Amino acid sequence: MSKHSSHPLLKSTFENTLLHLYFKVSSYRGFVKEKQRNKIIIDFLKPKIKHARYQPIKKKLKTICLMKDKFGSIEKHLESILNQQLTIESKNDIDKLSLLLELFEKVGLETKLVEETPTQEVDVVYLDRINIDNCFDDNRLIAPISLFIHTNELNKFTQCLTEQLYFKFEQHQVNQELGNYHYQLHPI
Numbered sequence: 001m002s003k004h005s006s007h008p009l010l011k012s013t014f015e016n017t018l019l020h021l022y023f024k025v026s027s028y029r030g031f032v033k034e035k036q037r038n039k040i041i042i043d044f045l046k047p048k049i050k051h052a053r054y055q056p057i058k059k060k061l062k063t064i065c066l067m068k069d070k071f072g073s074i075e076k077h078l079e080s081i082l083n084q085q086l087t088i089e090s091k092n093d094i095d096k097l098s099l100l101l102e103l104f105e106k107v108g109l110e111t112k113l114v115e116e117t118p119t120q121e122v123d124v125v126y127l128d129r130i131n132i133d134n135c136f137d138d139n140r141l142i143a144p145i146s147l148f149i150h151t152n153e154l155n156k157f158t159q160c161l162t163e164q165l166y167f168k169f170e171q172h173q174v175n176q177e178l179g180n181y182h183y184q185l186h187p188i
Contacts, residue, residue, distance in 0.1 A: 006056035007165060007188070011085055013048065013057065014078045020044045021075060038067075038074045085165070093141040093187065096166035100185075101125070103160045109149070120150040120180070125157065144184040146172070152179050 024040050025032045042065050048054045049061050067074055091099070101111045110124045113132065126148040135143045145167075149157050161169045161183065173182035 007085070009054070010057045010060060011082065013045075013054065013061070014082055017041055017044050018075065018078055018082075034073050034075075035069055038069055041074045041078070042068065091166075092139040093166075094136060094139045097141075097145065097185075100160070100164050100166055103164060104157070107156050107160055109151075109157060109160070122179075123149070123151050123153070123156075125149050141167075141185075141187040144186050147183045147185065149181050149183075150179055151181070154179075154181060157181070157183075 021040050045061050046065050049058055104111050104125050112124055113127050113129050115129050131146050135145050167185040169183055169185050172184045
């Protein structure tokens with residue numbers, strides 16, 4: 001399975017960070033410069049890096065703490081991440097599947113919906129129509145979706161699965177000798 005269980009922790013940590021910033025800033029008199037705002041955020045996040053609870057997102061927290069003033073406003077960066085997360089959460093599961101298929105196509109993997117056993121073309125992600133019809137109820141994913149691929153470059157496929165935030169995934173069946181792979185997508 002992928003590491004998507006860290007997303008709720010990351011979201012709540014960033015929300016708490018921004019709340020902390022806003023409460024701190026409201027206690028100051030006058031305007032608080034970006035450099036000071038960044039310092040408040042870093043001072044809030046730095047101690048969390050050592051806590052076991054934040055282990056799944058430790059690398060991301062370290063990255064933010066190392067940003068300092070190099071990339072401008074950390075506050076705007078955190079707000080951007082939270083807005084992206086909100087956009088993803090507002091989509092239904094069919095929209096999310098469509099976005100994942102677009103991601104496959106952007107990296108050069110074709111996608112096909114098949115009615116019967118397909119001829120095995122290289123670098124084509126296959127979805128079985130019957131599986132898709134049975135996996136959704138009222139635009140909500142209720143059963144795992146199967147993805148089949150025949151490829152010699154599995155890393156492009158798995159990188160897309162890792163980068164997307166819509167579904168958890170697992171490798172279901174593998175035949176490395178033939179280059180055939182079966183993955184399943186699950187709702188987060």
